[in-house]
Amino acid sequence: MRLSLFLALALALPVVAVAQPRFVTTSSDLYSIAKLIGGSEIQLENILPSGQEPHSLPLRPSVIQKIKQAQWLVTIGLDHEPWLPDAISSSGNQRVAPGAPGYVDCSRGVTLVDVPSGGVDRSRGDLHVFGNTHYWLDPENIKLMSVTVTKALSDAVPAKRDEFRNRERAFLKDLAAREAKWRQALAPLSGTKVISYHASFPYLAQFAGFSIEDTVEVKPGIEPTPSHLTQLIDEMKRDHVKIIVMEPWYNRGRAEGVASQAGAKVVVIQAQTPENVNILDNYDGIVKSLVDGIKG
Amino acid sequence: MRILLCGMVCLGLVAPACAGDAATAKQLAEMQEQIRALSSTVKTLQAKLAAQDSRTAASAETSTKGAGDSGGDELEATERKLGYAGDAAPAPAKAAVTESAGAAARDDLEALESRLGYSGGVDSGRAAAAAAGADRPPVPTRATPYAPTGGGGGGGGGNARTYFNPLISVIGDFVYRDTHLQEGVTTGQDLNPITGRPTNHVAGNANDNKLDFRELEIAFQSVIDPWARLDVFLTMPGLNGDLNDTATAVPQQQIEIEEAYLTYTQLPWGLVLKGGKFRPEFGKENLTHTHVFFSVDRPSVITNFFGRDGLKEYGLSLQKSFSLDKDNRSILELTGQAMTDVSEDSPFSGAFNHGMLWLGRARYYHEFDDSNNIDFGVSHISGDWDQLEQREFDVTGLDLTYRHEPIKGGVYHKTLARAEYLRGERDVTGFIQDPVTGRIDLSKTTENPDGFYALLNHQFQRNMWVGARYDDTDAALMMARTASPDGVSPGFFINHSRIAGPSLWYEYETTEFNRFKIEYSHHDTDFAFADNRRHDDALFVEWTVTAGPHGAHKY
Numbered sequence: 001m002r003l004s005l006f007l008a009l010a011l012a013l014p015v016v017a018v019a020q021p022r023f024v025t026t027s028s029d030l031y032s033i034a035k036l037i038g039g040s041e042i043q044l045e046n047i048l049p050s051g052q053e054p055h056s057l058p059l060r061p062s063v064i065q066k067i068k069q070a071q072w073l074v075t076i077g078l079d080h081e082p083w084l085p086d087a088i089s090s091s092g093n094q095r096v097a098p099g100a101p102g103y104v105d106c107s108r109g110v111t112l113v114d115v116p117s118g119g120v121d122r123s124r125g126d127l128h129v130f131g132n133t134h135y136w137l138d139p140e141n142i143k144l145m146s147v148t149v150t151k152a153l154s155d156a157v158p159a160k161r162d163e164f165r166n167r168e169r170a171f172l173k174d175l176a177a178r179e180a181k182w183r184q185a186l187a188p189l190s191g192t193k194v195i196s197y198h199a200s201f202p203y204l205a206q207f208a209g210f211s212i213e214d215t216v217e218v219k220p221g222i223e224p225t226p227s228h229l230t231q232l233i234d235e236m237k238r239d240h241v242k243i244i245v246m247e248p249w250y251n252r253g254r255a256e257g258v259a260s261q262a263g264a265k266v267v268v269i270q271a272q273t274p275e276n277v278n279i280l281d282n283y284d285g286i287v288k289s290l291v292d293g294i295k296g
Numbered sequence: 297m298r299i300l301l302c303g304m305v306c307l308g309l310v311a312p313a314c315a316g317d318a319a320t321a322k323q324l325a326e327m328q329e330q331i332r333a334l335s336s337t338v339k340t341l342q343a344k345l346a347a348q349d350s351r352t353a354a355s356a357e358t359s360t361k362g363a364g365d366s367g368g369d370e371l372e373a374t375e376r377k378l379g380y381a382g383d384a385a386p387a388p389a390k391a392a393v394t395e396s397a398g399a400a401a402r403d404d405l406e407a408l409e410s411r412l413g414y415s416g417g418v419d420s421g422r423a424a425a426a427a428a429g430a431d432r433p434p435v436p437t438r439a440t441p442y443a444p445t446g447g448g449g450g451g452g453g454g455n456a457r458t459y460f461n462p463l464i465s466v467i468g469d470f471v472y473r474d475t476h477l478q479e480g481v482t483t484g485q486d487l488n489p490i491t492g493r494p495t496n497h498v499a500g501n502a503n504d505n506k507l508d509f510r511e512l513e514i515a516f517q518s519v520i521d522p523w524a525r526l527d528v529f530l531t532m533p534g535l536n537g538d539l540n541d542t543a544t545a546v547p548q549q550q551i552e553i554e555e556a557y558l559t560y561t562q563l564p565w566g567l568v569l570k571g572g573k574f575r576p577e578f579g580k581e582n583l584t585h586t587h588v589f590f591s592v593d594r595p596s597v598i599t600n601f602f603g604r605d606g607l608k609e610y611g612l613s614l615q616k617s618f619s620l621d622k623d624n625r626s627i628l629e630l631t632g633q634a635m636t637d638v639s640e641d642s643p644f645s646g647a648f649n650h651g652m653l654w655l656g657r658a659r660y661y662h663e664f665d666d667s668n669n670i671d672f673g674v675s676h677i678s679g680d681w682d683q684l685e686q687r688e689f690d691v692t693g694l695d696l697t698y699r700h701e702p703i704k705g706g707v708y709h710k711t712l713a714r715a716e717y718l719r720g721e722r723d724v725t726g727f728i729q730d731p732v733t734g735r736i737d738l739s740k741t742t743e744n745p746d747g748f749y750a751l752l753n754h755q756f757q758r759n760m761w762v763g764a765r766y767d768d769t770d771a772a773l774m775m776a777r778t779a780s781p782d783g784v785s786p787g788f789f790i791n792h793s794r795i796a797g798p799s800l801w802y803e804y805e806t807t808e809f810n811r812f813k814i815e816y817s818h819h820d821t822d823f824a825f826a827d828n829r830r831h832d833d834a835l836f837v838e839w840t841v842t843a844g845p846h847g848a849h850k851y
Contacts, residue, residue, distance in 0.1 A: 065624040092561025
């Protein structure tokens with residue numbers, strides 16, 4: 001009787017399902033890649049909302065809590081997220097600390113540009129000490145990022161490795177096809193001189209073929225002084241620079257003011273993939289913005 | 297595989313010589329036949345592998361840009377480049393057979409050369425190590441910029457120790473003060489009978505019309521081991537010392553411990569244990585370091601309840617956070633702290649013995665969306681204000697903070713609104729002397745000082761803020777023993793002075809490390825022990841500079 005009761009209870013117990021691994025990304029671009037490749041095999045959360053300036057994020061309790069619960073933390077890396085070390089420390093989640101198994105640094109393999117030489121200190125503003133960190137704006141680096149994300153996904157769910165890699169192959173195939181079209185569309189822009197608001201676009205410039213002559217910010221992260229703006233306008237007139245590119249979270253009014261005085265126009269680049277949008281679709285939009293903005 | 301086959305072949309060749317009978321010989325012959333078949337199969341596979349290698353080598357040299365080649369070859373090639381090739385082994389056969397001994401050897405060599413930074417062209421070992429597929433690139437910490445170049449991946453063994461240095465930062469806080477007392481009102485009427493200091497937070501003194509540093513803070517912050525981190529904040533109060541202080545102009549340049557605590561974050565159930573000297577987690581503004589104030593000065597209710605610099609105690613703290621929803625938008629944080637009161641001029645000791653303090657706090661945080669959140673807390677701290685007689689003093693606080701930090705434009709516009717209300721309950725059983733009439737009242741057993749502040753801080757440009765605060769508070773520190781009628785029982789003197797008034801400020805920063813602030817405040821003080829009311833005006837100019845990677849303060 002007791003044995004029967006025990007067996008009945010044992011059989012009545014629900015089968016314990018293996019919990020899906022919890023991935024947390026630090027940007028909406030990484031979120032998009034992880035979602036495309038990871039699909040429904042993982043739990044996925046993003047920390048930095050699309051459209052928010054990425055270098056200064058308040059350490060809200062919700063941010064700390066997300067990191068605390070993460071098993072895998074997918075990051076842009078380098079010093080793109082200066083708030084991240086404090087956030088990880090506050091969360092106490094050693095598994096996703098830099099160097100730990102759950103810390104996924106998507107800068108792996110990226111050939112960095114604008115690597116500072118000479119002394120590094122705050123006289124140079126909020127300098128990225130390893131090199132410019134906005135590398136996802138070159139499609140070649142999106143490829144590397146996706147491979148790193150796929151590796152992390154495969155480590156997290158080994159049973160689904162083949163599935164992830166198949167999705168990755170499809171993603172790379174899609175990327176390759178679109179990249180060819182992007183290059184074709186951007187070819188006429190080769191050699192165009194532009195000003196960028198913040199030093200965000202060297203990788204995009206490298207891919208698209210335009211050159212960044214200067215920035216509206218006097219130094220990275222430091223708003224321009226009146227004298228710098230005057231100098232910038234003179235430079236734009238002298239060198240026939242007709243375009244200012246910027247991300248949507250910077251001061252468009254100031255950019256428009258400079259542009260109007262210099263006889264130029266402002267092109268806003270959606271440098272972060274909006275929520276629930278495919279990163280490649282967003283890049284279509286970036287290319288369109290550039291083409292329409294510069295040629296139009 | 298080859299060794300096994302060779303062994304089998306040898307066995308097959310030798311075995312017949314040892315065979316004794318026809319049946320065994322027949323079995324051996326069959327084995328020999330099988331071995332020959334296996335050997336032929338192996339040779340066929342080897343030939344196929346070699347052919348596949350040559351095709352793979354050719355396709356790997358073809359540009360993949362716009363070629364629309366299959367994602368599979370590109371995936372493997374990229375994985376090899378990033379050093380993930382080993383993981384591909386158990387994957388589909390196609391991926392497995394693309395590896396040849398020659399290609400793998402070239403990749404291994406290139407990987408090693410890149411790892412050691414010999415591939416050239418890229419500054420520092422960091423990117424090279426990353427490209428070579430080394431096990432996780434070096435950790436990019438704030439200390440790394442000071443490490444030698446090339447110290448990331450490979451060399452500089454002696455300099456590796458610098459990676460373990462604590463983060464060090466220095467913060468200088470300089471204040472110029474100018475105060476104006478109402479004419480006809482002397483400072484003698486507002487001195488705290490215990491401490492000799494004035495009851496309100498602004499008063500003229502010898503430190504006026506001088507620029508001096510209010511405080512120099514030196515912070516050392518480091519991870520100690522996988523389980524704990526250490527945070528040490530040393531301060532050196534300057535000549536200005538406390539803005540409330542009207543003592544003689546004596547330099548106070550001695551180093552004090554603002555906070556020094558060890559935090560354990562790896563405890564079970566997500567508990568966080570802190571031990572050492574720290575600011576008790578009562579409300580919001582008591583936690584705040586001087587250089588982080590929205591205004592120049594600390595709200596009056598905090599200084600009047602907890603002393604000129606707020607509470608700073610030795611003890612233990614245990615904290616736990618709970619997510620109340622799956623999106624982590626609602627969070628409950630519970631804190632319990634047990635401390636020994638060591639604060640100067642705190643209401644829990646003052647002139648009396650230092651005793652134990654007990655604190656509990658519940659904090660509820662909720663995000664309405666990515667741009668708006670609210671933070672509500674209830675705090676309670678309990679201790680004995682008179683250790684000899686074990687008379688309790690409890691303070692309960694409510695705090696409410698609303699933040700508007702828009703996603704788009706948040707670099708330029710943010711708004712914070714905050715209010716705190718404190719109410720104390722103090723056991724004053726005994727002979728209570730009325731401060732005005734001087735009569736002894738035996739019926740009074742408790743007294744309840746209270747106070748509040750409400751402030752608004754608004755960023756309207758990337759580097760500019762304006763703000764306003766209103767203070768209204770009892771002078772809760774005003775307690776003193778007096779002689780009682782019988783000369784034996786304790787007697788107490790309570791000053792029910794009340795201070796109220798607005799403050800306005802403007803802040804400009806060249807960067808977050810270099811900030812200027814100017815504040816005007818007007819306060820009215822009603823003195824209960826004298827039929828007198830005083831109006832004070834004060835102007836403060838503050839300059840705050842930060843050097844080094846100072847960690848973020850609590851949100």
